[in-house]
Amino acid sequence: MEVSSKECVSSDEYYEEDINHLNNNQNHQLSSSKPHDNVVHELLECPVCTNSMYPPLHQCTYGHTLCSACKARMHNRCPTCREELGDIRCLALEKVAESLELPCKYSSLGCPEIFPYYSKLMHESQCNFRPYNCPYAGTECSVVGDIPFLLTQLRDDHKVDMQNGCTFNHRYVKSNPCEVENATWMLIVFCCFGQYFCYHFEAFQLGMAPVYMAFLRFMGDEIEARNYSYRDIGGNGRKLTWEGSPRGIRDSHRMVRDSHDGLIIQRNIALFFSGGERKELKLQVTGRIWKEQNPDARVCIPNLSS
Ligand SMILES: [Zn+2]
Numbered sequence: 347m348e349v350s351s352k353e354c355v356s357s358d359e360y361y362e363e364d365i366n367h368l369n370n371n372q373n374h375q376l377s378s379s380k381p382h383d384n385v386v387h388e389l390l391e392c393p394v395c396t397n398s399m400y401p402p403l404h405q406c407t408y409g410h411t412l413c414s415a416c417k418a419r420m421h422n423r424c425p426t427c428r429e430e431l432g433d434i435r436c437l438a439l440e441k442v443a444e445s446l447e448l449p450c451k452y453s454s455l456g457c458p459e460i461f462p463y464y465s466k467l468m469h470e471s472q473c474n475f476r477p478y479n480c481p482y483a484g485t486e487c488s489v490v491g492d493i494p495f496l497l498t499q500l501r502d503d504h505k506v507d508m509q510n511g512c513t514f515n516h517r518y519v520k521s522n523p524c525e526v527e528n529a530t531w532m533l534i535v536f537c538c539f540g541q542y543f544c545y546h547f548e549a550f551q552l553g554m555a556p557v558y559m560a561f562l563r564f565m566g567d568e569i570e571a572r573n574y575s576y577r578d579i580g581g582n583g584r585k586l587t588w589e590g591s592p593r594g595i596r597d598s599h600r601m602v603r604d605s606h607d608g609l610i611i612q613r614n615i616a617l618f619f620s621g622g623e624r625k626e627l628k629l630q631v632t633g634r635i636w637k638e639q640n641p642d643a644r645v646c647i648p649n650l651s652s
């Protein structure tokens with residue numbers, strides 16, 4: 347199996363219906379107090395791509411508006427009247443947008459915040475209620491959702507192994523270890539402490555040499571992930587230990603891998619751990635997840651012994 351170089355692409359499609367529904371509701375509510383907000387909001391929708399427009403807003407000489415991204419694609423023709431587009435900013439509409447306040451687009455998922463038009467986008471990119479990307483590592487998966495939804499998706503669509511308990515024991519065997527592998531990876535989901543953890547094991551090229559890496563991601567936000575620790579051990583009479591906090595799944599598996607935040611075993615060490623005959627590579631990664639009483643007092647003890 348191949349590790350795709352692309353990360354999960356965030357897509358809002360799954361929630362679009364909810365959000366539209368919600369926006370409609372809110373627009374109704376708003377319309378009783380501020381009837382113009384609704385109309386202005388419609389004006390701020392790009393007629394070409396229907397996304398909300400942010401400065402600089404453009405218009406043709408007849409006043410048809412469009413967003414910067416669409417303007418760049420239109421070869422200087424207004425998409426509405428086909429006249430020459432020129433380079434006219436629509437400052438009046440930009441100013442009007444400044445006076446708008448809108449709810450976060452994840453309000454249906456629990457976010458109570460209301461923001462001025464121009465800071466809304468910034469908030470939404472960081473909102474704690476925004477859906478998560480699917481944590482599956484092997485292929486590009488654009489599914490987004492909350493944790494229960496993603497768990498169902500991992501189990502049913504990706505056929506990921508789900509296990510209960512806070513210990514793991516994973517064996518990796520490769521019969522021809524000298525063959526340069528492009529990438530091997532696997533994912534198991536562990537459920538413990540009422541939370542879910544993604545155990546990743548990957549073989550990949552680091553520079554010229556293959557390495558093996560085991561790491562954990564917490565199915566939730568980074569801040570909550572810090573309440574947990576885990577320890578990975580690669581063995582066969584020898585031990586290589588890694589101890590740390592799992593990362594949240596807001597960080598892609600590729601991001602965690604590239605920051606080397608986990609147990610990394612060089613191939614030479616891996617072969618040594620396998621018995622030294624270099625005919626077969628046998629790694630056993632065992633580990634445990636625990637809950638920290640006091641996360642700030644945690645110590646990390648990387649440990650290599652034989
Ligand atoms: Zn547009």
Ligand SMILES: [Zn+2]
Pocket residue numbers: 406407408409410424425426427428429
């Ligand atoms: Zn026009």
Ligand SMILES: [Zn+2]
Pocket residue numbers: 450451452453457458459469470473474475
């Ligand atoms: Zn929000």
Ligand SMILES: [Zn+2]
Pocket residue numbers: 480481482487488489499500504
């Ligand atoms: Zn997926």
